[in-house]
Amino acid sequence: MSHDLLVIGAGAGGLSAARAGVRARLATALVTDGPIGGDCTFTGCVPSKTLLAAAAAGASATDALARVRATVARVAATETPEALRDEGVDVVEGRARFAGPGALVLDDGRTLAAPRIVLATGATPLLPDLPGLAAADPLTTDTVFDLDGTPGSLIVLGAGPAGCELAQAFARLGTAVTLVDRADRVLPGLDADVSAVVADALRREGVDVRLGTGPADVEALGDGRLRLHDVEADRLLVVTGRRPATADLDLDRAGIGIGADGAVVINDHLATTTAGVFAVGDVAGTQHTHAADEMGRIAVANAGRPAWRRRRFRPHLVPRVVFTDPEVATIGLSESEAGPDAWVAEIPMSAVDRAVTAGREEGFVRLVAGPPPGTRRLTRDGLRKVGGGRLVGATIVAERAGEMIAEVGLAMRTGALTGRLAQTVHAYPTWSLAVRQAAAALATGASPGVTVRRAVR
């Protein structure tokens, strides 16, 4: 059967690519070996955010898990094969591998060919090589949301976004949680003071946070319980990262390269090392639903264009939100990444009236601004004279940080001077007024409660 576009994988990236194909009037087939919606709907964002919301609302463990199942079913019902076929996508159920550069073969022997292929096969949980791990029947994000009830005690191994979110959710549902990471802080990819706020919040809620741990065996205790280091628990949840799903795809038959990090090698245009084949989402090394979604659209647009007319995917414009309480939202460069030419404006949430009225003063807004392109290193006064410079990044820790980061993304996307945020009237008393207050300090010289400094590594 012949198509214009083949998309492999029906998660966020594949769905976005397939819909973009239909919009571009391409005969589009979406090949999937799993349910439509992928990780986000079934094992990622939707169940984890539902569990967090139910736990925050004080639901019982049983109700929270029932709410997870109901919400996943509700979201999944909007993305059935039938609904996609109605949209014009030819949904092909089966597992695909490459037979050659423009050709796929399915597990039942069917073949498909197209001049454009988008690879969107996602990622799978990565389990560390710990002696005794398999025998302890560890939970992963593929299985934890299927539990009938919450365990009395739980070790969460890995304090990245998944570990911190799930540790907080289970603790709030009454489980005795120990959060373990070999790094010396939670969320080790973020600035150290972000980690400190989140670790404090988790500890206040009773999570036993153990950091800087060395390698250890997992020991089965015979009664269904297990021990890791000196911690005993009913169950172990392993959230130590994810591996791009490239196995059994026969990528080498099509000449598609894989990098040292295990992700498919792509360039700024999302093209792989093989002409006509593009890769998007987790299989290409990104880690968020909205990144996969954006990449799907860009890949399809680029697949029909010569290299000089292609759009670039700009990872620095992708916000990242950790949905702990408080939330952590980042975009672009952190202070330590920005370099000594950048300026930083920072306001603690204790100086923001909405946070004070809500009794939620932990956290801060940190804007990082650089000189406009072509401008030399600027003094503090020089920065003010160029409208506060242009934002190159932001880090927000606050109850609603995930909502607050969007306007920073808009400013960065449009290249607006920081002063534009300061000139924009924000309703009082909103959380996002903190962003305006910080922007005002860069653009006008002073703003109550805000400190301005050169970026520190």
Ligand SMILES: Cc1cc2nc3c(=O)[nH]c(=O)nc-3n(C[C@H](O)[C@H](O)[C@H](O)COP(=O)(O)OP(=O)(O)OC[C@H]3O[C@@H](n4cnc5c(N)ncnc54)[C@H](O)[C@@H]3O)c2cc1C
């Ligand atoms: C617990 C958890 C919470 C998360 N929370 C968030 C969040 O709040 N916000 C956020 O932005 N991101 C979150 N993520 C990450 C997000 O879920 C992923 O980044 C996103 O779903 C990746 O989409 P994708 O399309 O790249 O891959 P996937 O959704 O994994 O889709 C890939 C699909 O490809 C199919 N497939 C694989 N191989 C083949 C093959 N050979 N043939 C046919 N089909 C194949 C699979 O069936 C799979 O469904 C979370 C992840 C986890 C684990």
Ligand SMILES: NC(=O)c1ccc[n+]([C@@H]2O[C@H](COP(=O)([O-])OP(=O)(O)OC[C@H]3O[C@@H](n4cnc5c(N)ncnc54)[C@H](O)[C@@H]3O)[C@@H](O)[C@H]2O)c1
């Ligand atoms: N809110 C969100 O957007 C969200 C939420 C959850 C997950 N995700 C995505 O899902 C993916 C998986 O998340 P994750 O938190 O599992 O991965 P991660 O790679 O972000 O974090 C893994 C953590 O495990 C630790 N670790 C690794 N091996 C270890 C070991 N042997 N012993 C002890 N600690 C170990 C690391 O130090 C790190 O802190 C990521 O791509 C993440 O971005 C996103």
